[in-house]
Amino acid sequence: MDRVRIMTPTGMLGAGWDESTIERGLALGVDVITVDGGSTDSGPYYLGSATAKTTAQAVARDLRSLLNAAARAGVPLIIGSCGTSGTDAGVDWVAGIAAKVMAEEGLDLRVARIYSEQAPAALTGQLDRIHPLPPLGDLTAETLESCTHIVGMMGHAPIVEALRGGAQVVLAGRATDTAVAAAFPLLHGMPAGPTWHASKIVECGGQCTTDPRGGGVHTTIDAGGFTIEPLSPGSACTPYTVAAHMLYETVNPFEMREPDGTLDVRDATYVALDERTVRVEGSRFHLADQHTIKLEGARITGYQTTSFTAIRDPLILADVEGWADLFRHHLRLRVTQTLGLADDAYAFDVRLYGHNAVLGELEPDAGPPREVGVMLLVNAPDQATATAVAKVANPLMLHLPAASMHYLPSLAFAGSPAETERGAAYEFVLNHVVDSDPTELFRIEYGVVR
Incomplete structure (x- = not known):
């Protein structure tokens, strides 16, 4: 593929959108639909209790829209951090809702479920591979055993593996927000710098636009960079709004660490192509010497x-x-x-x-x-x-x-x-990373949960 077109309808599954924005995204042309399903923003309760922040009704409404859109366009649908915190129960919860929606809509899509929950006992045997992030110190077996739930934050590799396995719908456990959007374009040969940068900008849907409540965004990644515009005709992407999103939830506005490397946007340029569309070029990605997976536990x-x-x-x-x-x-x-x-x-x-x-x-x-x-x-x-x-x-x-x-x-x-x-x-209680192969901590199963 010489380009990949991504539609991101919102920043979180269950937040909702105007259906007309989905229709506009499909009219622009789409190769993959991606949306984040959760976050740690709302605190440790959702991970600790393995419950979702969103309601089943809201998730079902959004899934109905997206599953039908993906089926009509013949493109994959990728959802990350299912059930807010990405626990196994969260993945099964979203998968169960998806199964019901597909049955009601007469859809037959191949579903992959990627599980990211980690057993404390298994991690205890790998303490020599686990390293603390500031301000915490070395991890102990007692801390691991005290957790009600632990998840590993996957990068793009497990999602790529599911797509290679023929998945038309990928329901992932805990994942980096960016990995959800980056997996498909990386699978199809898009350069890492523009792909990871674009994925960072689209992670929260319309937050990189002049009207964050107006819906999501449409992004096209190619060999030289990426182009982004809002799905809502009443909104706009500007160099200011797009560049500003690199400051969101990052320690350094010019760098962002992913499991297999670091996005570097120091030399990125942001140019308005018209009143509502921005072109970004010059992003780079530096591969790390060691692939790591961040652990989250409550x-x-x-x-x-x-x-x-x-x-x-x-x-x-x-x-x-x-x-x-x-x-x-x-x-x-x-x-x-x-x-x-x-x-x-x-x-x-x-x-x-x-x-x-x-x-x-x-x-x-x-x-x-x-x-x-x-x-x-x-x-x-x-x-x-x-x-x-x-x-x-x-x-x-x-x-x-x-x-x-x-x-x-x-x-x-x-x-x-x-x-x-x-x-x-x-x-x-966990702010640690484990040295790991990109896929070894994650389990992929195919089929729906009924």
């Missing part, structure tokens, strides 16, 4: 209960930090008195939304806030203890006066009951 840190109240009292808000310190003091005291718990038997956090909750000490505006939302987040080894601590905090969050006040204030709870049990809380 474990349970305890169980959480939250409460939320709102403060408008100007005397409290005149020194809301002092009030928060007073709250912390009285809560610890009352928990000891009523529940008999030592301070190390639970943990809690008080977040003052409306006063430095987001920027903290970096907040540039001085002066007291007009209103503050107080979030209490309690973490304990079990749900009952977390809720008990939050219940002890209830009267303090409703009536605690500031030290200078001589009356009992009434604050405002967000709901009744004031306490909300959030269940298990998770944390990421």
